[in-house]
Amino acid sequence: MSGAEAGTLETGLARALARVGLGPPAGMTRLTGGATMESWRFEASGEHFVLRRAPSAAMMEGRAIGHDIEAAAIRAVHAVGVLAPEIVVELEPDDGLGTGFVMRALPGTPDPRTILADNAGDAEGQKLAGQLARELAGIHGVDFNALPEGLPTLDPAEGVAGLRTQFEEAGGDRPVVALALRWLEDNLPAPTDPALIHGDYRLGNVLVAGRELTGVLDWELAHLGDPHEDLAYACMTVWRFARIDRPAAGLASLDDLFAAYEAAGGRPVDPACFHWWLVYRTCWWALGCWRMGRTWREGADRTVERAIISRRTSEQELDLLLLLESEAPQAERERVLPPSSPLPPPTGEATAGELATAISEWLATVKDRMEGHDRFQHAVARNALGIIARDYAAKVDPVDAPLARALLDGSRRLAEPGLLAQLRRTALDKLAVDMPKYPALAVARRQWTGED
Known part of the structure; x- marks a missing residue:
C-alpha cells in the first residue's frame, strides 16, 4: 500500500x-x-x-x-x-x-498449524474439538427473534440447483464435479427446521489461545439452514490441514465431535445427512475456487492469492472422488489405474517452466526482506511459479465436456468399467501439478496405487 x-x-x-x-x-x-x-x-x-x-x-x-x-x-x-x-x-x-x-480484538491465533501443534495430543485435540462443538451448538440454538432480517435460507434442493448453474456458467466440463452434482441431486436430505448457520466454521476462522477457544470470526456467510452443514464444513479434508487422520477439524474423531455437540445441546446428528453436506460443501468450494479465477480475470481483485486459489479446485475434485468412490462396484475400486503420460525431459534452451523455477529460486533469496502481508504474498507468488513449472512438465487435461455432461445427466456412472480408474488418474496427476503438498494426495496415492 x-x-x-x-x-x-x-x-x-x-x-x-x-x-x-x-x-x-x-x-x-x-x-x-x-x-x-x-x-x-x-x-x-x-x-x-x-x-x-x-x-x-x-x-x-x-x-x-x-x-x-x-x-x-x-x-x-x-x-x-x-x-x-x-x-x-x-x-x-x-x-x-x-x-x-x-x-x-480477541486473544489467540487463527493459524491452523499453530493450533494443531498446540493441541497435538489425543486428549488436547478432543478437548478443543469439544469447545468447537459447544460454540456450534450455541450458534445453532440462537433464538430467531434475536436475528436480523435479511439472512437467507439455504434449502438443499435450491442449493444444488445453484451449484449446477455455477457449474454450467464455468463451462460444465469437469467430470468429477458433474459426478458430485448428480449424486447430490439423487440423495437430497429430508427437510429440517432451520437454524442459524455460521457458514464458514473451521480452523482458520476461529481464535485459539494455547488450548482454549477464544473467538469465532468471519461471519460473512451466515444464513439459515441445516445444522449438519456447519458440522460437515468444519470436517472437510481441506480444513484438517496437516492432521488428515483426524476427521473432526484435524483434532478428533467424528464420534467425539458429534457426542460433544449433542451434549452441548445440539440436535441429534444423522451420519447420512452429515455425509451429504460434506459432499455438498466440498463441491461448493470446488466451484468457489473456480470463481476466484474469474474474479481475478475480470479485474475485481488482481492479487496473486486470488489467482492461486483458483488452482485449488483439484484438491476438492480429489476429495470428492474419495467421498463418492464407494458408489462404484468393488471390482472398479480395485481396478489398476492407467499410467500417467509425462512429457519428455527438456533439452536446449530453458523452457517456460524452467524460467519459472529460476524466478522462484531468485525470490527465495529476497524472502528475508519481506514482512507482514508482503511476506505472505511472496510465498503465494513462489507457489504460483511452482505451478507454472510443474504444469509445463506434465501432460494433464482435466477438461472433458462430453464425459461431464454424461455424468451430470446420469447416462454414465461409476459402475462403468474403467471410469473410476480414469477419474482417479486425472485427479492424482492434476493435483500433483497444482498442490503437491496437499495431504490427501499422499493418502489417495497410497490407497489407489499402493505408492508412497
Whole structure:
C-alpha cells in the first residue's frame, strides 16, 4: 500500500472511531489471509481493534448479505454468549473506506498449524474439538427473534440447483464435479427446521489461545439452514490441514465431535445427512475456487492469492472422488489405474517452466526482506511459479465436456468399467501439478496405487 493509500485508510478510520469516542488509529498492520476481505489490526485509545472491510463494491458482488446484516448477526450471537467479537462501530459512506466494521480484538491465533501443534495430543485435540462443538451448538440454538432480517435460507434442493448453474456458467466440463452434482441431486436430505448457520466454521476462522477457544470470526456467510452443514464444513479434508487422520477439524474423531455437540445441546446428528453436506460443501468450494479465477480475470481483485486459489479446485475434485468412490462396484475400486503420460525431459534452451523455477529460486533469496502481508504474498507468488513449472512438465487435461455432461445427466456412472480408474488418474496427476503438498494426495496415492 502506498503512503497516500495508507493515509486515506487512517483518516477514514479515525473518522469512524471518533463516532464512538475513540482516538485515531496507530500501528496499522494488514493481517495475512482473507481471500475475500481485508483485515487490519491497530491500536486506538490504548486498546486493540480489527478493521474488516471490502474496499470496493465489486468485492461485495455475489454476496448474499452485506456488512450491515453481518454486523447485526455478530451482535446477536455475541449478546447471548457466543465467542464472537464485539462490534465497536460500522463504516459509513463518508468514511471513504468501502463497507465494513471495527471489532474489538480477541486473544489467540487463527493459524491452523499453530493450533494443531498446540493441541497435538489425543486428549488436547478432543478437548478443543469439544469447545468447537459447544460454540456450534450455541450458534445453532440462537433464538430467531434475536436475528436480523435479511439472512437467507439455504434449502438443499435450491442449493444444488445453484451449484449446477455455477457449474454450467464455468463451462460444465469437469467430470468429477458433474459426478458430485448428480449424486447430490439423487440423495437430497429430508427437510429440517432451520437454524442459524455460521457458514464458514473451521480452523482458520476461529481464535485459539494455547488450548482454549477464544473467538469465532468471519461471519460473512451466515444464513439459515441445516445444522449438519456447519458440522460437515468444519470436517472437510481441506480444513484438517496437516492432521488428515483426524476427521473432526484435524483434532478428533467424528464420534467425539458429534457426542460433544449433542451434549452441548445440539440436535441429534444423522451420519447420512452429515455425509451429504460434506459432499455438498466440498463441491461448493470446488466451484468457489473456480470463481476466484474469474474474479481475478475480470479485474475485481488482481492479487496473486486470488489467482492461486483458483488452482485449488483439484484438491476438492480429489476429495470428492474419495467421498463418492464407494458408489462404484468393488471390482472398479480395485481396478489398476492407467499410467500417467509425462512429457519428455527438456533439452536446449530453458523452457517456460524452467524460467519459472529460476524466478522462484531468485525470490527465495529476497524472502528475508519481506514482512507482514508482503511476506505472505511472496510465498503465494513462489507457489504460483511452482505451478507454472510443474504444469509445463506434465501432460494433464482435466477438461472433458462430453464425459461431464454424461455424468451430470446420469447416462454414465461409476459402475462403468474403467471410469473410476480414469477419474482417479486425472485427479492424482492434476493435483500433483497444482498442490503437491496437499495431504490427501499422499493418502489417495497410497490407497489407489499402493505408492508412497
